[in-house]
Amino acid sequence: MSEIAAERPKSPAFRFRFDRWAPALLLLAAVGIYLAACIVTGQTQYLNWDNLLAVLGRSIALGVTAIGQTFVILVASIDLSVASLISATTVLASVIMNGDPAMILPAIAASLALGAFVGAINGLIITRLDVNPLIATLGVSLVIQGCLSAFVSNFAGAVPVEFQFFAYGNVAGIPFAILFFFGLAMVASVVLRLTRFGSNVYAVGGNADAARFAGIPTGRIVVIAHIICSLCATVAGLYLASRLRSGAPWIGANGVYDLESIAVVVIGGTILAGGRGGIWGTVVGVMIFSLIDSIFNVLGVDAFVKQVLRGIIIVAAVAFYAVRSKRIVA
């Protein structure tokens, strides 16, 4: 009898939920290593507010993309088309603007329309044609990149000074882009946690069949998640256009935004199988990524060694959660 009582799980309020706290633990470790690296190498000049903002500001584009990617991964899908969509957006937006401040709004509208269209195509191919999301979005990505490089092969268009506020502007001493990123994360997390759509996302990702039997329009949820993801990618593209002051057809592929955004989401504790995770995990994942870069810079790690370590760190970070799982993974 007492054995049974002992085996009963403790009340949830007091149980330490490892998977909920793991991203925070990883972030803590990264911050600790960063502090230690700065102190050991005597580069304490990096330990100030401005540098903290610089560390954060370096990964806005990745962060915005990853917020969108979180939605699709939560519905057990994946989006590999974000990188080429980012490239396409920077070119489209800066070509439409072409240095003219009056064209900023039309350019933003056209970019978002492109994003919504690509997202809808992705979602419909996956839900209607039953194509594996990896293949569907990879195919769409090839199509976008092909169309793009058929027209543009160099910097295209120009971004007016007014629009550069997005990347370079400050509000109350804090870069606008960082405020925007946290605002977007806040909105996304409210949508996921407090709306019916949000709980549908978790339901569809957890068990699509059960969700369908419960009356959730699973196909529509997947399509909407893909539209959100593509819209986030276009916003990231707009940010990069504003930062580069021009459109570059290679920027998405160069930044490896497709695979890195997936890595960030997974490091943030969202599982690839869907249904578990959240926005704040992704935000933490982005911070960990930029901290790793900063640590390498402080320690003066060789660029190639940096790449080797990055690969190992991605795997190690994911293993940090996954190793406790009892399931068979493939």
Next chain:
Amino acid sequence: MTDHVLSAAKPEKARGLPQINPVYFLLAALIVAIILNNPAFVEPTGYMNFLKRAAPLAILAAGQVYVIVSGGFDLSVGSLITLVVVGSSMLSNNDPNATGWVIAAMLGIGLAVGVVNGLVVCFLKVPSLIATLGMMITLNGFAFMWSGGAPRGYLPDSFRYFGRFNIMDIPVIRMLPVAVIVMAVLGFALYWLMHRTNLGRMIHAIGDNPRAAQLAGVPVNRVRITAFVVSSLSAVVAGILLGGFAGVSTDVGTGYELQAITAAVLGGAQLLGGRGSVPATIAGALTLTAIFTLLNFLGLPQPVRQVVQGLILIAAVALAMYRRKRTGQ
């Protein structure tokens, strides 16, 4: 009466011809289209050069399909190809006598990469997409580190023999590239291993339902690691062939992982496991190469190739899913 009932219960449709994988029709159609565009293709130099160009991808895809059937992905093969090409040129140091042990060393590296991929997936429980992505980034880094960013030197002719050399003066076909022989031998070996041995059956089983396979006594981890090793070793061979005719650079392997997955998917392999065939995958690789060849003959630029590759990829999987749904499998 009984007979009547029984016959009525039989499926209405008579069992017709055995189902042939549509990739073979697609390949045949493409080859006809190529011949119409370029009659020289029927000459041995035409089709043998085509096969020679397709050989690395075919071998790579035949290895990749092992991992796909087991339920995973191997994204690390492209950068492994790069590492093999760069590493061989660094190790052999322009010495033609080094080829033997350099190739052995490369196969050793491939073995190690495959084992690490498999161990990470099986014991650290990292999904293969992430595990091999990490491996891809790491191996690219190693390739850069090894060559200091700019690979120098070249591969000795004895190394390039496999990718480049043609055996001439053969009756009927006149020439036979060594790469094609390698493709045929390895293709057959991989076919045999996948479709005629217990290992192949176990790979299918763990891809279809790992839990059921485990309960049935399949050593899931060992089989999965073997699948990753096969994929890595085939990437090493593909790298040796590519080094033969592409030369040394740090981006020889870029994009090959996706082409290999595309080839497997064209051949009807089911992503996330349980279904796939080595011969059909090789046909898929030939199809992909044929598409690129055809687009070249038509004078279409690289961007169009990308668009076409994307559309074909989606169409192939959509068609496969449609057929599967219709036949109720």
